[in-house]
Amino acid sequence: MRLADLETPRLVLEAGRMExxxxxxxxxxxxxxxxxxxxxxxxxxxxxxxxIVGDQAGPITVSTLREAEHFLENGFTDILYAVGxxxxxxxxxxxxxxxxxxxxxxxxxxxxxxxxAARAEGIPALIEVDCDGHRAGVKPADPLLLDIARALAxxxxxRGVMTHAGDSYNCRGAEAIAGMAERERDAVVRSAxxxxxxxxxxxxxxxxxxxxxxxxxxxxGVTEVRAGVFVFHDLVMAGLGVCGVEDIAISVLATVIGHQxxxxxxxxxxxxxxLSRDRGTSRQAVDQGYGLVCAEDxxxxxxxxVADANQEHGIVARRDGxxxxxxPWPVGTHLRILPNHACATAAQHDAYQxxxxxxxxxxxxxxxxxx
Amino acid sequence: MRLADLETPRLVLEAGRMExxxxxxxxxxxxxxxxxxxxxxxxxxxxxxxxIVGDQAGPITVSTLREAEHFLENGFTDILYAVGxxxxxxxxxxxxxxxxxxxxxxxxxxxxxxxxAARAEGIPALIEVDCDGHRAGVKPADPLLLDIARALAxxxxxRGVMTHAGDSYNCRGAEAIAGMAERERDAVVRSAxxxxxxxxxxxxxxxxxxxxxxxxxxxxGVTEVRAGVFVFHDLVMAGLGVCGVEDIAISVLATVIGHQxxxxxxxxxxxxxxLSRDRGTSRQAVDQGYGLVCAEDxxxxxxxxVADANQEHGIVARRDGxxxxxxPWPVGTHLRILPNHACATAAQHDAYQxxxxxxxxxxxxxxxxxx
Numbered sequence: 001m002r003l004a005d006l007e008t009p010r011l012v013l014e015a016g017r018m019e020x021x022x023x024x025x026x027x028x029x030x031x032x033x034x035x036x037x038x039x040x041x042x043x044x045x046x047x048x049x050x051x052i053v054g055d056q057a058g059p060i061t062v063s064t065l066r067e068a069e070h071f072l073e074n075g076f077t078d079i080l081y082a083v084g085x086x087x088x089x090x091x092x093x094x095x096x097x098x099x100x101x102x103x104x105x106x107x108x109x110x111x112x113x114x115x116x117a118a119r120a121e122g123i124p125a126l127i128e129v130d131c132d133g134h135r136a137g138v139k140p141a142d143p144l145l146l147d148i149a150r151a152l153a154x155x156x157x158x159r160g161v162m163t164h165a166g167d168s169y170n171c172r173g174a175e176a177i178a179g180m181a182e183r184e185r186d187a188v189v190r191s192a193x194x195x196x197x198x199x200x201x202x203x204x205x206x207x208x209x210x211x212x213x214x215x216x217x218x219x220x221g222v223t224e225v226r227a228g229v230f231v232f233h234d235l236v237m238a239g240l241g242v243c244g245v246e247d248i249a250i251s252v253l254a255t256v257i258g259h260q261x262x263x264x265x266x267x268x269x270x271x272x273x274x275l276s277r278d279r280g281t282s283r284q285a286v287d288q289g290y291g292l293v294c295a296e297d298x299x300x301x302x303x304x305x306v307a308d309a310n311q312e313h314g315i316v317a318r319r320d321g322x323x324x325x326x327x328p329w330p331v332g333t334h335l336r337i338l339p340n341h342a343c344a345t346a347a348q349h350d351a352y353q354x355x356x357x358x359x360x361x362x363x364x365x366x367x368x369x370x371x
Numbered sequence: 372m373r374l375a376d377l378e379t380p381r382l383v384l385e386a387g388r389m390e391x392x393x394x395x396x397x398x399x400x401x402x403x404x405x406x407x408x409x410x411x412x413x414x415x416x417x418x419x420x421x422x423i424v425g426d427q428a429g430p431i432t433v434s435t436l437r438e439a440e441h442f443l444e445n446g447f448t449d450i451l452y453a454v455g456x457x458x459x460x461x462x463x464x465x466x467x468x469x470x471x472x473x474x475x476x477x478x479x480x481x482x483x484x485x486x487x488a489a490r491a492e493g494i495p496a497l498i499e500v501d502c503d504g505h506r507a508g509v510k511p512a513d514p515l516l517l518d519i520a521r522a523l524a525x526x527x528x529x530r531g532v533m534t535h536a537g538d539s540y541n542c543r544g545a546e547a548i549a550g551m552a553e554r555e556r557d558a559v560v561r562s563a564x565x566x567x568x569x570x571x572x573x574x575x576x577x578x579x580x581x582x583x584x585x586x587x588x589x590x591x592g593v594t595e596v597r598a599g600v601f602v603f604h605d606l607v608m609a610g611l612g613v614c615g616v617e618d619i620a621i622s623v624l625a626t627v628i629g630h631q632x633x634x635x636x637x638x639x640x641x642x643x644x645x646l647s648r649d650r651g652t653s654r655q656a657v658d659q660g661y662g663l664v665c666a667e668d669x670x671x672x673x674x675x676x677v678a679d680a681n682q683e684h685g686i687v688a689r690r691d692g693x694x695x696x697x698x699p700w701p702v703g704t705h706l707r708i709l710p711n712h713a714c715a716t717a718a719q720h721d722a723y724q725x726x727x728x729x730x731x732x733x734x735x736x737x738x739x740x741x742x
Contacts, residue, residue, distance in 0.1 A: 007436075007460055009742060041682055063644075063683045065378075083683045084628035086640050087703045089378055108629050111702045128629075135684055136629045136638045166681065257455035258479050258499075258507045267507045269457050273434075273740070277648035277715060310537065311412055311714055312434045312454045313506055331482045332458045343682055344648060347719075350741055369644070370721050371380060 003296060003359040004334065008255040009274035011349035012336060013048075013365070014298070015356050017249035018231055022052050025213060025230045032219045037061050037080060039208065039228030042343045045352060046074045047365040048231060061208070061226040065092045066370045072101045079103045080206070082162065082226060084128060084136050087115035094121055104159055104204075108137050113148045117155035124159040125152050126204060127195075131187035132167035132180065140187035141194045149200050160204030161191045164226070168211040170283070174241055181216035184209070189221035214242045232342040235292055239284035245292065245300060250346060251336040252291070253353070254314060256329050264323030265307075266316040270337055272309040276344035290314065291337035291345075297359070298336060306337055374667060374730035375705065379626040380645035382720035383707060384419075384736070385669070386727050388620035389602055393423050396584060396601045403590045408432050408451060410579065410599030413714045416723060417445045418736040419602060432579070432597040436463045437741045443472045450474045451577070453533065453597060455499060455507050458486035465492055475530055475575075479508050484519045488526035495530040496523050497575060498566075502558035503538035503551065511558035512565045520571050531575030532562045535597070539582040541654070545612055552587035555580070560592035585613045603713040606663055610655035616663065616671060621717060622707040623662070624724070625685060627700050635694030636678075637687040641708055643680040647715035661685065662708035662716075668730070669707060677708055 003012065029036050038052045041063035049060060049071065058078030062068045068079050077100055081093070085105040096103050104124040107113045116123050127148050130137030138144050145161070152158040165184040171177045184207045192202040207219070208226025210233075219225065229236075232250045233243040254270035272290065281288040289305035293316050307317035316335070318324055329335070339345035346352075347369055354363040374383065400407050409423045412434035420431060420442065429449030433439045439450050448471055456464070456476040467474050475495040478484045487494050498519050501508030509515050516532070523529040536555035542548045555578045563573040578590070579597025581604075590596065600607075603621045604614040625641030643661065652659040660676035664687050678688035687706070689695055700706070710716035717723075718740055725734040 007463060007742065008457060083640060084638060086379060086626035086628050088626055092378060109702055112629070115703070130631075135681060135686065136631070255457035255459055257457050258483070260501075260507070267455060269454060272649075272715065273718060274742075277650070278643075279648070279650075310506060315506065331480055332486070344643065347644060348740070369719070371378065371645075 001361040009270040010253045013352035034219045035224045037224045042228035044367045113151035120155040124157040126162040129163040131163040134166035141190040162206035177211045177215040181212035234342040235288045236280040256333040268314040270314045271312045278341040278344035280340040294336040296334040372732040380641040381624045384723035405590045406595045408595045413599035415738045484522035491526040495528040497533040500534040502534040505537035512561040533577035548586040552583035605713040606659045607651040627704040639685040641685045642683045649712040649715035651711040665707040667705035
């Protein structure tokens with residue numbers, strides 16, 4: 001099978017680009033002396049996760065217990081579930097632990113810590129720290145950390161602290177991201193110091209986002225980095241300067257189904273169901289619409305973007321909206337669309353069509369969703 | 372099982388609301404003397420489609436050949452594939468027709484018509500008309516319609532015309548939508564008249580969108596209406612005045628996992644993976660963020676919306692961003708989030724958890740995605 005034979009839309013993965021992305025981040029983190037605990041919420045694929053951690057049992061980060069379950073069934077046991085735990089999920093967590101997962105959870109309140117400790121099963125838990133006002137977590141070095149750790153110690157295992165610099169996605173330039181990385185590092189290192197001063201060993205000090213992992217200058221005191229998007233990269237990362245457009249390893253194969261010649265529109269069969277509704281580049285200097293358009297061979301076609309998307313229709317136009325000659329792209333032509341946000345676009349598909357050199361399909365790697 | 376027992380996030384369907392939505396549109400269209408060909412891209416569920424068409428073999432509208440295949444395997448044979456055909460899908464179309472589907476396709480160019488006719492299999496095809504400059508299609512009553520019909524007649528079956536008033540989603544008020552409905556009707560009726568004047572019978576004259584179906588005053592000359600969202604409704608439809616918030620039949624069950632008390636934030640486990648990235652209400656008078664927040668029993672909680680969403684985190688806040696007392700919603704509380712866009716939110720889930728009176732789960736109806 002070749003790309004040209006695929007019924008569209010389909011999600012294409014360039015294995016060589018992915019492997020280069022993995023090698024680059026691993027080399028960087030090795031230089032900084034920290035472990036990588038890749039976030040598999042981006043790929044939700046055993047084969048992709050294996051391309052990162054090899055034949056080890058992890059470590060990996062997950063965003064759902066469905067991910068934890070699927071990866072456990074495929075030989076991964078060292079798992080961090082990095083979303084604040086809903087107490088109603090404790091039975092599920094315990095079932096996975098009893099099946100052999102060293103599954104750790106995350107809490108950021110005394111009430112959640114009490115729920116975990118009440119099971120008296122020694123469930124390991126990290127306390128979430130809020131380094132940037134972006135989402136969940138306790139303020140860095142807040143005495144509340146001690147209350148939570150003490151609540152955990154009554155039946156769970158306080159294993160350390162974690163944070164996520166989500167605000168790094170809003171930074172402009174490498175300097176700003178490096179500053180955010182230092183803020184992220186400082187938030188957990190100070191929090192760990194407070195916990196240690198009260199007698200908690202705090203063996204895990206975890207940070208993570210692809211931008212901060214790429215530009216951090218020091219990760220002293222940090223034990224692991226969680227990053228997910230780096231494996232594929234995307235247009236948001238390219239807009240941040242974290243990668244180049246040529247590093248983006250996934251794209252959506254689409255077919256031209258019509259035109260509006262007077263408007264300079266090419267209509268394709270890749271709408272938001274294939275691309276996702278993510279508009280992450282809309283706040284960046286270069287707005288890529290619903291994705292940047294390439295030829296079937298992966299060559300970027302100047303400034304053509306997916307300007308609008310219905311469920312199963314994509315409207316390809318020039319970024320500035322000016323009409324152009326659509327004749328070179330007749331009905332039936334294949335195009336490839338680079339995604340704004342790799343996690344969101346990949347989630348719209350049930351498999352990766354894997355290519356290496358040329359357009360031969362070398363594998364089909366399944367992926368999954370759900371909870 | 373009860374709602375309270377579900378691990379979250381999950382997609383909840385209130386069967387009574389859905390049945391009332393179906394009965395309302397059917398009564399309306401019966402009064403206007405036209406058939407309903409529901410668009411099952413919204414539900415992608417055999418059980419929901421059966422609630423609309425009963426035990427008949429259709430008619431239904433689909434947006435992918437995967438839908439056509441799944442519904443064919445479940446007893447539906449009268450199917451319109453309402454997205455402009457990519458010629459590479461003709462083998463798939465023919466395979467489904469040979470298995471018993473009366474599957475019709477859509478074209479809007481001579482080149483696509485020639486590709487369909489070249490198979491010499493009498494594939495029925497509708498010609499798409501562009502009633503509102505919104506997407507695909509030939510201009511109403513454009514002589515190009517005749518060229519396309521003649522190209523089809525050389526081996527396919529020119530069965531009629533169809534249009535979709537996508538721009539009705541941008542109308543303000545019932546009067547404006549009724550005007551758009553008349554424009555939609557006029558576009559296909561004039562196009563059909565042109566084709567008939569040239570000797571084409573044009574038995575099918577098809578229109579469709581939930582807003583125009585709801586407010587059209589006359590559908591004279593139209594033979595069928597394609598509408599999909601009406602079965603569930605959503606916040607975009609409520610914002611247009613097409614339904615009330617109390618008619619919305621699907622919601623996402625979520626759990627409180629934490630708070631940022633100083634900001635007036637409730638953090639839940641329903642992020643964009645559960646809600647979708649759709650922000651369809653962002654251009655309406657009332658912006659509902661990523662969804663409107665209800666208690667577990669479905670009661671709307673004043674002006675709480677999902678103000679921001681990460682992959683598996685939702686941030687619930689007041690619409691105006693002002694802090695409030697989050698104490699009534701401790702960690703573990705269930706909430707229900709009404710969706711901006713039913714098609715997009717439902718697509719993030721693999722099943723409907725069906726409730727009727729109270730919170731007893733009466734069924735689990737599977738749904739599917741893909742192409």
